[in-house]
Amino acid sequence: MAVKRRMGPEISGTRTVLIDAVEAVMREDGYGALSARSVARRAGLKYQIVFYYFETMDDLLLTSYRRRTQTVLERTEAALHSRRPLHAIWAASSDPFDAALSLEYIALSNHNPLIRSETIAFGERLRRMVADKLSRLPATAGLDPGIFTPIGITLSLSLMGSILGFETALGISGGHRETKTIAEWCLRQLEPDTRPATAKGRQA
Amino acid sequence: MAVKRRMGPEISGTRTVLIDAVEAVMREDGYGALSARSVARRAGLKYQIVFYYFETMDDLLLTSYRRRTQTVLERTEAALHSRRPLHAIWAASSDPFDAALSLEYIALSNHNPLIRSETIAFGERLRRMVADKLSRLPATAGLDPGIFTPIGITLSLSLMGSILGFETALGISGGHRETKTIAEWCLRQLEPDTRPATAKGRQA
DNA sequence: GTCTATACACCGATAGAC
């Protein structure tokens, strides 16, 4: 299974630099522009070095994607443990910088079998995690729990947020203000700010 | 501006076949797999014929995209004129077959300047159209019109629907049932079925 | 650890034969 040629170590600065370069190329030029040459160029190295650290381009891509999903997993976990989980998840999913990369990987999943199976497995795992940790919502708004389940609400908000974020990165803004207004209203209803208001003008 | 070499007519069966092939390749293998060779192969022709009908690959791609946006525009217009516009828009946006192609074009916009400007212009135009035609919602649920604007509601639903559709095409289903439950509840509240119920068991 | 050299397939695009 393993390749015959000489390979570099699993832990290496250059290896990390190459993975960083994959993300940079994905963000700026999309997955279609991704190649050993484009990645190495971005890292300031000759393209053959890619094959010293990674068996194939798919290997590099999958490694990069796994680092990415790990980051998302950790951020989601942190958001679920924060004071207002839904607010935190909304903020994270609608961030334009991250949304662009996420959508690129999602689109890539559509025709790369390795990335697709990883996306499916990761997506299901992430949602199970959310469903477990957020098994009960603060029923502040008196919502029907048969309709408004924690996973349904969380997913609705993060799906909306992620496209809004991507569109912002792209340069589309029509209807965003109105959509955010609705989302933020829902967030306020579901997670009212219970913290005592900070006296204005007294910040250090 | 125009190219020097001999070019085919604007109206031609082969031209249409090539545009159909672009959509097929985009759907099945993604925009990264799109090339004159892959498109022609799909159409059962030699790849050089592409450059007889289209000046460049970008020209072919943009032409295909414009046919696509035109279709979406017409469907949206039809949905807005239907008995329950929001229900119709939800159904259209969450269709997996269409959602996959749409997302592919959106992702492509991220790194192809021509497609990007087309996407931005089309997105804004579509939303203006929705905002104009749907300037008032049936205020059945007693919602605050300062929060729940027609464009905000429509966009929220179509954003959710389009990713659900794409994920379905991809093979992810976690949380979908719960999310659809919420969306459909909202749709029922906003657009209750006023048509007299059909007697069951009497269908032709 | 990174480089040069090399292999072969595919890319967009053009010119000209039929």
Add this chain to the structure above:
DNA sequence: GTCTATCGGTGTATAGAC
């Protein structure tokens, strides 16, 4: 209207020099 032939550039991947 569609084909063959051809171009330089880029794609993944390997072998071996330094």
